[in-house]
Amino acid sequence: MDDRGVNIDIVFRNGLKDYEVLPPQDVWSNIQPVIRKKQRPLVILRAAATFAVIVSLGIVAYKYSMEISSNLENPVIALNPESVAPSQILAYVNRADNEISQNQQLYSRTSLQGNQVVTPVNTSNIIATVRDFESDPGSGKLADNTARSAGPLALNYGKTGYIDIKEENSLDALDNTSRKQLNRWSISALLSPTYQSRFSSGENEAVSQAMSSEQMVVSYSGGVTLAYKISKRFSIQSGFYYSSIGKELSGISAYSGFEQFFYTKGNPTFEVLTSNGTVLTNNTDIFLTDGLSADRIRTDYNINIFDAEKAGLTYLDNSIRQSFNYLELPVILRYKIVDKALDFNIIGGLSSNLLVNNSVYASKGGSRKDIGTTDGMNLITFSSSLGMGMEYNFSNNLSLNLEPTFRYYINPFNDIPGMRIHPYSFGVFSGISYKF
């Protein structure tokens, strides 16, 4: 019996040695979420860290701007009595916090042909040099020591005060550098990585299933804009942006080398159902198979008819990517809520987006193999945007911009029966502006 037993062992061992049976399609789709879920904490951690960095930068920037503004808003104005306009006010920095009350209204007093004119002064962008004063708005009399006081003086007034100084050479030197110019035009170059997602409504079971296997990928958007300052706080902006939007269709394995097989069996076209419409292949060398769903790909070559591995096709990737490029023409309105060295703006606008590239591809080792296009994409879409702009002014002409922006696409990219899918994106645009 022993020898016979050993023999039967060998029969089974050798007979089953290299035996293979394709598992049901849904096994991988059950494994995938479990292993992905285990990795998710890391993803969440990274997202949280990114968010924390952005918020921290925002807080630091805000505090910095407040610090600057408190320095600037501390009292004191010096006026050139010969001046006829507030723009000729000269500047200086001095603080004597214990004696100067905040938020005092200061006035300039100009003297023209013996008539003194009292004008309210906007202190927000002025650094003042101060001499002593003693005056009353009604009398217009100046303190005797006004012109003789040397160095910064602490002011002590409990009510609205008037400041006056004699013109001095040393102050003239400051004149040109501290004068605030109003540049109405500015040109900006901005670039941002953007995170895409979507809002969806309605019911289409097949598309909903397809959506569960789709991942938005980080895209980019950038361009050049020209802005015109309508008023001190309002400006209007337009230009050109070029943006790329991508989506990864997971679970669809792509193989190349199919050309030598397809003609024997039928139409080589593969149709892949996605939430952006149906992908139609136009590369006859590509074979696609779906490891996650039996319904997503329509083809004459299902897995029971053609086995890519056994046919020796070259494996490219286990996902394919949809890529759309848009040329955007935005019209954006900006409202400046803080006007300091670090400005804060609220940004809102509309864009018309022209589809300039529509492609689907698989990649292997950095090289990209075109597969086809997405059918039925809308050529023009419209999007609205809302954001917060931070603008740090290096000089009168140059500034650095940082603009976290949310964008919502008003009409869908494609018409999906039974569903409305509106993409949205979030990006942090950064760049520089030149004012002239």
Next chain:
Amino acid sequence: MSEIKNIISGCLKGDRRDQELLYRRHAARLYAVCLQYSGNDEEARDILQEGFIKIFENLANYKYEGSFEGWIRRIIVNTALEKYRARHNLYRVDDIDDIPELDADPDNEDYSGLQAVDLLEIIRELPPKYRMVFNLFAIEGYSHKEISKMVNISEGTSKSNLSRARAILQRRVGSYTGHKKKLLNG
């Protein structure tokens, strides 16, 4: 770096493409193993699923000593074993005391007509207790001592189960080949 190292490295970084690539490369071979250890397709699917999750969870522990195929196969076999242990009380060993040993001499039997699919079908018809011992001993190459610890039975029981498994297999292989011969001869 070899291809498998590349794939494992990608899996450890969470690259879904490498994870799926690893799965697709080995799933068919391992599913056959799962079928070999299970009485029905649903159980085989569960073993494959749980086994692959363990493979991905334990990839960092693979030391590149011995073949990777052998390492993942052991994980699948261990998963099958765990499932077997969990269900052990549910299984009822068929009364096979009356199974006669075949007179036929296996050395002279012609098994050439038996395909892998036939062998798999035959082995899956074994009662779970015998199937497990036969698989571990005859296919995986474990000793009775090892099997006794793995399955939590005595060495004697392991030997006895193996013996009975072989007897059943011989009988069924014989009837299978006989049936096939009849079909061929019309």
